[in-house]
Amino acid sequence: MSRKHHLELTQVGIDFPTPKGPFNALTDVNLKISEGEFISLIGHSGCGKSTVLNIVAGLHQATTGGVILDGAEVNEPGPERAVVFQNHSLLPWLSVYKNVELAVKQTRNGRNKKEIKDWVEHNLALVHMTHAKDKLPSEISGGMKQRVGIARALSMEPKVLLMDEPFGALDALTRAHLQDSLMEIHSELGNTVIMITHDVDEAVLLSDRIVMMTNGPSATIGEILEVELNRPRNRIELADDNQYNHYRHEVLSFLYEKQRKVEPVSAHKNRKVAGKASPNSDAA
Amino acid sequence: MFKSTTIPTVFNNVKNNVEKTVVGNIAASLVLPILGFMLFLSIWSMVAKNIDTSLGQFPGPTQVWEQAITLVDEHYAQQQKAEAFYQRQEERNAARVAKDPTYVPKIRGFTGAPTFFEQIWTSLYTVMVGFLIASVIAVPVGIICGLSKSAYAAINPLIQLFKPVSPLAWLPLVTMVVSAAYVSDDPMFSKSFVTSAFTVSLCCLWPTLINTAVGVSSIDKDLVNVSRVLRLNAVTHIIKIVLPSSIPMIFTGLRLSLGIGWMVLIAAEMLAQNPGLGKFVWDEFQNGSSESLARIMVAVLTIGLIGFVLDRLMLLLQKQVSWDKNAVTR
Numbered sequence: 001m002s003r004k005h006h007l008e009l010t011q012v013g014i015d016f017p018t019p020k021g022p023f024n025a026l027t028d029v030n031l032k033i034s035e036g037e038f039i040s041l042i043g044h045s046g047c048g049k050s051t052v053l054n055i056v057a058g059l060h061q062a063t064t065g066g067v068i069l070d071g072a073e074v075n076e077p078g079p080e081r082a083v084v085f086q087n088h089s090l091l092p093w094l095s096v097y098k099n100v101e102l103a104v105k106q107t108r109n110g111r112n113k114k115e116i117k118d119w120v121e122h123n124l125a126l127v128h129m130t131h132a133k134d135k136l137p138s139e140i141s142g143g144m145k146q147r148v149g150i151a152r153a154l155s156m157e158p159k160v161l162l163m164d165e166p167f168g169a170l171d172a173l174t175r176a177h178l179q180d181s182l183m184e185i186h187s188e189l190g191n192t193v194i195m196i197t198h199d200v201d202e203a204v205l206l207s208d209r210i211v212m213m214t215n216g217p218s219a220t221i222g223e224i225l226e227v228e229l230n231r232p233r234n235r236i237e238l239a240d241d242n243q244y245n246h247y248r249h250e251v252l253s254f255l256y257e258k259q260r261k262v263e264p265v266s267a268h269k270n271r272k273v274a275g276k277a278s279p280n281s282d283a284a
Numbered sequence: 285m286f287k288s289t290t291i292p293t294v295f296n297n298v299k300n301n302v303e304k305t306v307v308g309n310i311a312a313s314l315v316l317p318i319l320g321f322m323l324f325l326s327i328w329s330m331v332a333k334n335i336d337t338s339l340g341q342f343p344g345p346t347q348v349w350e351q352a353i354t355l356v357d358e359h360y361a362q363q364q365k366a367e368a369f370y371q372r373q374e375e376r377n378a379a380r381v382a383k384d385p386t387y388v389p390k391i392r393g394f395t396g397a398p399t400f401f402e403q404i405w406t407s408l409y410t411v412m413v414g415f416l417i418a419s420v421i422a423v424p425v426g427i428i429c430g431l432s433k434s435a436y437a438a439i440n441p442l443i444q445l446f447k448p449v450s451p452l453a454w455l456p457l458v459t460m461v462v463s464a465a466y467v468s469d470d471p472m473f474s475k476s477f478v479t480s481a482f483t484v485s486l487c488c489l490w491p492t493l494i495n496t497a498v499g500v501s502s503i504d505k506d507l508v509n510v511s512r513v514l515r516l517n518a519v520t521h522i523i524k525i526v527l528p529s530s531i532p533m534i535f536t537g538l539r540l541s542l543g544i545g546w547m548v549l550i551a552a553e554m555l556a557q558n559p560g561l562g563k564f565v566w567d568e569f570q571n572g573s574s575e576s577l578a579r580i581m582v583a584v585l586t587i588g589l590i591g592f593v594l595d596r597l598m599l600l601l602q603k604q605v606s607w608d609k610n611a612v613t614r
Contacts, residue, residue: 059509077512089506093528093607102524106514136607156514 007033007160007192011065012055014048025051027218029065031211036190040203042251043213043222044261049196050164052213056194057083057162069159079107082158086165088145090137090152097133100124100152107156123155124148126185143174147181154185163195167202175199176235179206187231200255204247205235212254215261222259225250343578348585351578359399366394398559404586407560410477411549411594414484415542421485422492422541423534427526429493430500447490451483451548455555458482476558483552484545491540499533500526528607535602542598546591561587 012029015022026048033039041049054060056067058077067074069081077083090099100120104111111119124130127147132140137148146166153161166182167175179202186193186206197203203210207227214222227247229238238244325345335342343351377389398406429436462479503526511525553562565583568576 057513059512076515077509078515079513081513083509083513085506085509087506089504089510091507091510091525091528103514106516106520 005032006035006070007031007056008068009033009052009056009065010068012052012062012067013064014051014055014060015063024218025216026055026220027064028220031221031224033192033194035192038186038193038206038208039195040207040210041194041196041213042198042200042203042210042255043219044215044255044259045198047213047216048219049213053083053162053164053194053196056160057081059083079103079156080159082153082156082161084146084149084153084161084163084166086168088137088142088149090145090148092137095134095136096124096129096140096148099137099148100155103152104155109157119155123151126154126188127151127181141174143170143178146170146178150178150182150185154189154191158191160192160194163193165196165198168198175202180235182206183231183233200248200251201235203251204229204244205233205238210247210251212251212259215259223254337577339572339577340574343581347575347578348581351575352582354575355400355579355582359401362396362399365396369394369396400564400582403560403564404590406477406558407549407553407562408590410480410553410558410560411484411542411545413477414481414549415488415545417481418485418489418541418545419492419538422489422537423496426493426496426534426537427500427522427530429497430530431522431526436497436501443490443493446486447494449487451487451551452555454486455479455483455552458486459556474558476553476556479556480549480552480558480560480562483556484549487548488541488545491544492534492537495533495537495540496530499530499537502533503529531606532602532608535598535606539595539598539602542594543591546587546594550587 009029009031013024013027015024017023029052031039041052043049051060055062056074058074058081061075074081090096091102094102097120100123101116104116104120104123108116121130121133124133127150129144129147129151132144137145140148146169150163150166153163167178170178183206195206204227210225210227211221212223212225213219225247229241229244229247329344329346332342332344373392377391380387381389425439429439459475459479462475462482466475466478507525507529511521516524549560550562550565552558553560554566557563557566561583565580568579568583
């Protein structure tokens with residue numbers, strides 16, 4: 001891989017202000033990403049994966065360190081770092097077409113009316129959503145909404161596509177379907193992708209590298225796993241592949257042995273019991 | 285034998301139950317309200333018989349109905365009078381022009397007292413003007429308050445301070461300000477109209493303002509992030525994201541405001557002597573004939589009915605404008 005590093009996270013850390021003083025969510029996150037690479041961020045919930053993504057998106061400002069994309073510092077959100085949100089975030093009052101069109105018009109890149117229309121339709125075709133272009137988001141299924149969300153992000157022609165658990169809210173079959181679509185699109189367009197996931201299979205199947213995060217507070221990158229499987233990847237063939245299963249094992253052992261999340265189960269239970277036992281809570 | 289009888293019985297029971305629920309629905313939607321209304325009328329007429337006032341017995345439903353018809357008749361009679369007046373005037377002018385071609389005829393307006401229906405129209409017109417002025421101010425200010433926490437912090441105490449003020453407290457101040465500031469030889473609007481409309485505005489600013497602010501500040505954070513990623517400028521952000529998503533809340537505010545405005549208007553018209561329904565009630569009260577109470581009761585029912593219709597109209601408008609068809613039910 002002779003691609004140059006085009007996205008660099010250097011010593012990224014962030015503090016969130018709380019009434020009890022600043023809360024250090026992330027420290028010393030260092031990551032160099034090449035053009036066209038598919039990166040997965042995996043870790044237990046609350047470890048700051050989304051925060052990393054939001055910093056790259058420019059939605060959060062890093063307290064220390066910074067992000068450099070193609071030689072320029074990232075300090076505000078912009079369409080060259082398009083985000084696919086977990087719950088699709090389509091504007092519910094606009095049709096599928098209009099949702100994508102809003103993004104295209106905003107980042108028009110010198111397109112005229114006809115070209116805008118063509119580009120919207122091209123992106124809808126890319127995610128196989130042309131048939132539903134005049135429907136409202138409330139009229140289509142969750143998987144379809146997420147497809148439109150991806151089309152909207154792609155239509156901005158981003159240098160980096162940021163996906164925040166894009167398939168987290170979908171059922172397993174729909175998810176598999178969308179993962180295949182995403183692999184297809186990635187091989188066709190070659191965007192750089194950073195994707196947050198909870199799903200070990202998803203991470204191994206899709207990524208070039210899996211970035212595993214330690215538990216917070218002061219979370220950082222624990223390990224980085226290179227996934228050297230040939231593309232195009234087929235989930236059925238890979239199911240019996242030793243290499244594939246080895247990668248899965250690596251990620252699983254990181255998550256459940258090295259970074260075992262110690263859930264305060266007893267505390268949780270106590271709180272529940274206390275809530276039930278106290279009649280005052282209802283009266284209040 | 286046993287079996288053959290039980291199955292149809294069960295079936296019939298189910299059928300009966302289905303019929304019962306259908307009947308129940310009709311009862312709930314039609315019969316029960318009518319029953320309630322009848323009950324109200326009978327209690328009203330019974331109680332009315334036992335109340336004696338200095339203006340005679342309190343009017344029951346029958347007297348009120350009679351007065352309603354009288355008011356309609358008076359309206360038509362007055363219209364005929366007006367027509368006759370204009371016809372006479374025209375004939376007179378024509379005769380005079382025929383005698384002296386240089387004469388420029390003067391047209392004088394009919395000066396008869398306004399009828400009940402003209403007063404209803406005046407009230408509707410006044411409340412609409414007051415309501416529009418309030419909305420034009422309240423929606424943008426509400427949007428600013430919803431978008432900026434600092435603006436909200438600055439304006440909120442003022443909202444809380446002025447929201448509970450009765451229209452009757454505002455009215456003297458508004459009256460004096462209007463008579464001082466609105467001076468014109470040929471005024472487009474009468475002072476009483478301006479005073480009433482402004483009093484209405486002052487009282488129906490607040491629900492719209494508060495609801496707009498709440499609606500705008502509770503926009504889905506992800507949608508705001510979408511807007512940021514797209515780098516929408518402030519105006520596009522408001523038009524494309526803020527307004528559509530807060531339309532339901534804005535309309536809730538507008539409906540509350542219009543309801544309050546209509547209530548306030550009647551009081552304002554009484555004191556400002558704007559020739560609408562409020563003045564009608566006041567004049568009948570001052571008039572003190574044996575029919576006055578029945579006529580006031582007609583006005584009371586009319587006010588209620590119009591208030592209801594205005595609310596329904598706002599609901600229709602909301603359904604037209606809002607994208608979320610499920611949010612609008614009541």
